[in-house]
Amino acid sequence: MERFLNVALANRNQKETVCESHLDFLRAGANVITTNNYACVPSALELSPKSSPQLITDLIDAAGQIARQACQLHVQELPLNSTVPMVAGCVPPLHESYRPDRVGSESELTVEYARIVEAIAPHADLLLCETMSSVREGKLAAQAANRAGIPVWIAWTLAEDTSGQLRSGESVEDAVRAVNSYENVQAMLFNCSSAASITEALPQLREAAPSRMLLGGYANGFQTVKVSGGGREDSSGGQSEYDGDSTPEAYAKQAQRWVEEGVEIVGGCCGIFPEHIHAIERRLRVG
Numbered sequence: 014m015e016r017f018l019n020v021a022l023a024n025r026n027q028k029e030t031v032c033e034s035h036l037d038f039l040r041a042g043a044n045v046i047t048t049n050n051y052a053c054v055p056s057a058l059e060l061s062p063k064s065s066p067q068l069i070t071d072l073i074d075a076a077g078q079i080a081r082q083a084c085q086l087h088v089q090e091l092p093l094n095s096t097v098p099m100v101a102g103c104v105p106p107l108h109e110s111y112r113p114d115r116v117g118s119e120s121e122l123t124v125e126y127a128r129i130v131e132a133i134a135p136h137a138d139l140l141l142c143e144t145m146s147s148v149r150e151g152k153l154a155a156q157a158a159n160r161a162g163i164p165v166w167i168a169w170t171l172a173e174d175t176s177g178q179l180r181s182g183e184s185v186e187d188a189v190r191a192v193n194s195y196e197n198v199q200a201m202l203f204n205c206s207s208a209a210s211i212t213e214a215l216p217q218l219r220e221a222a223p224s225r226m227l228l229g230g231y232a233n234g235f236q237t238v239k240v241s242g243g244g245r246e247d248s249s250g251g252q253s254e255y256d257g258d259s260t261p262e263a264y265a266k267q268a269q270r271w272v273e274e275g276v277e278i279v280g281g282c283c284g285i286f287p288e289h290i291h292a293i294e295r296r297l298r299v300g
């Protein structure tokens with residue numbers, strides 16, 4: 014958790030590093046970047062002796078400013094009339110990622126998500142509720158994000174057994190139904206899951222989502238440890254290392270296949286680096 018705390022505090026203490034990271038992805042060809050406030054939640058900040066609701070709001074606000082600044086700097090590097098990249102304001106899980114059992118109470122989620130949305134929305138072109146592991150978490154994040162009046166993208170994280178279900182075991186169909194009625198929801202995606210899990214679940218998403226919805230996927234590059242012999246995946250210890258097999262070219266090929274199957278938004282989550290984004294950009298540009 015200390016790493017999370019430092020990532021959150023970097024929005025105040027290492028602004029230039031955060032900005033440079035955004036620029037690395039923008040220069041690689043990303044046209045959407047996500048604000049660095051995934052870790053700006055009370056559960057991560059409580060390790061800091063100075064933790065307070067105000068500190069959290071200030072860090073989120075700083076994360077938004079840095080992302081916007083990176084886009085502005087990048088635009089100056091581009092030829093005139095180039096597409097201006099967009100800032101996605103992050104709306105993250107409030108507790109440990111991948112743990113539907115740790116999702117808090119409805120009142121906690123309502124209060125905290127309203128706070129996060131209020132702080133990040135002024136800097137964002139869209140709000141990205143990401144790594145949502147259960148129907149309820151996704152719904153309450155979407156409900157808060159929907160009130161900001163800008164486009165909302167909802168990204169769920171999937172079980173690693175390629176069952177095509179959320180990490181909670183709930184179905185994609187139920188997840189879609191829970192957020193469908195919010196008028197600002199513009200895209201539904203899967204993120205921070207293996208590319209294989211996303212490939213498995215995308216047809217269900219296409220079937221369940223209304224036709225106006227944009228679809229997307231941005232996998233992680235984590236290694237998934239196989240239990241020897243049984244072919245079963247170890248969900249507890251398997252998420253720590255980056256997967257050396259997920260080369261930029263291999264991932265870009267996968268992303269291109271998703272696009273050919275009608276997915277509009279592709280990108281990368283943890284362990285997907287600027288080299289991967291550059292490979293995707295090259296492939297999609299060449300066609």
Ligand SMILES: [Zn+2]
Nearest residue numbers: 205233282283
């Ligand atoms: Zn991730």
